[in-house]
Amino acid sequence: MNKVIREFLDSHPKLDYIQRVIRYYRNSEFREDVLAWHDNPGIIKIDSYGNKNSDIIIYYIEIDNPKSGFFAVYKNLLEHLVFADRYNMIPLVKFPSGWLYSDDIREDSNPFEEYFIQYSNLSIDDVFVSQNVVKACYYHKNLVNDGENNGTYYVDTDEKLKILGNINSKYIKLIPRIEEEINEQVKSIINEKKVLGVHIRGTDYKKMFNGHPTYITPDEYALEVNKAFDSGLYEAIFLATDDSSVIEKFSELYGEKLLFYKDVSRSDGEVSVSMINQNSKNSKHMLGVEVIRDMVTLSHCNGIIGNLSMVCTCAQIAKYGRNEVYDTKVILSKGLNQNNNQLTSFEKSLS
Numbered sequence: 001m002n003k004v005i006r007e008f009l010d011s012h013p014k015l016d017y018i019q020r021v022i023r024y025y026r027n028s029e030f031r032e033d034v035l036a037w038h039d040n041p042g043i044i045k046i047d048s049y050g051n052k053n054s055d056i057i058i059y060y061i062e063i064d065n066p067k068s069g070f071f072a073v074y075k076n077l078l079e080h081l082v083f084a085d086r087y088n089m090i091p092l093v094k095f096p097s098g099w100l101y102s103d104d105i106r107e108d109s110n111p112f113e114e115y116f117i118q119y120s121n122l123s124i125d126d127v128f129v130s131q132n133v134v135k136a137c138y139y140h141k142n143l144v145n146d147g148e149n150n151g152t153y154y155v156d157t158d159e160k161l162k163i164l165g166n167i168n169s170k171y172i173k174l175i176p177r178i179e180e181e182i183n184e185q186v187k188s189i190i191n192e193k194k195v196l197g198v199h200i201r202g203t204d205y206k207k208m209f210n211g212h213p214t215y216i217t218p219d220e221y222a223l224e225v226n227k228a229f230d231s232g233l234y235e236a237i238f239l240a241t242d243d244s245s246v247i248e249k250f251s252e253l254y255g256e257k258l259l260f261y262k263d264v265s266r267s268d269g270e271v272s273v274s275m276i277n278q279n280s281k282n283s284k285h286m287l288g289v290e291v292i293r294d295m296v297t298l299s300h301c302n303g304i305i306g307n308l309s310m311v312c313t314c315a316q317i318a319k320y321g322r323n324e325v326y327d328t329k330v331i332l333s334k335g336l337n338q339n340n341n342q343l344t345s346f347e348k349s350l351s
Contacts, residue, residue, distance in 0.1 A: 071314045196234040197315070213335075216332050
């Protein structure tokens, strides 16, 4: 190939790609590499931004959806950390600027560090002066998802949850101030009782958005709670919910047996608390602390009744990470909604 053509193709990468496919499509190794590129987590691209930290490989995890729920982002992070752990890379994590759970509106903010400690002494700035950097890609998560995400985004096998539990206990460390406050409050509310944890997702789940779990009513939860209590295993119920009407319902049903945090932002409508909070003066950071506290408390309960939600999933992960199991575990599911009711359209109507 002469110099003029090569220079032309270098300045037109899409055309260069097409001509390479045409030239090498009969080459089986070339075909396999191209087809595997966005599915095979074993394909690793290492970038270099400088000469520092030449003795390590940094795995840069940048999660960029500012409207994702707290534990959707958290679980996404854990799945990437499986990849970093497998290949002995040093993870550096950045959560999305302008996140629903951050009061910091700066474009270069890192909400991850509002809640958690980086695994190493390195900072995000070190990424862009280091010699060996691998940027997290969605297909890296196939290492733990087996390329199929175990059927759906919301459904995970116990085997996968145990893997994520080990990763969680190894890599995730809360800021000491937050950890101490939450541990004290968990100890106070459980108070050595045998507690059944119940997580009920209300608010926007009632809107039945396409691809999201079908809403399960408080009465349907109550049937399972009654069965668990009839076993004689439990003295109290800890209720974690974003829906104030559920608090009222369960207070009527269970009276003094019901435990819940009173200083929590909740709603009785069909808009998620995080979206309501986005347009208020309330602290978005405190909303994050509250949902972490709910998850941690659920993980310390003796049994759990929940649904297909990330809070419930991450409570199970945290439980496995401490090598503990629930005496009772009931995950209610009616499957996922299949309709034309799109969450993104609803979010636009609120902005």
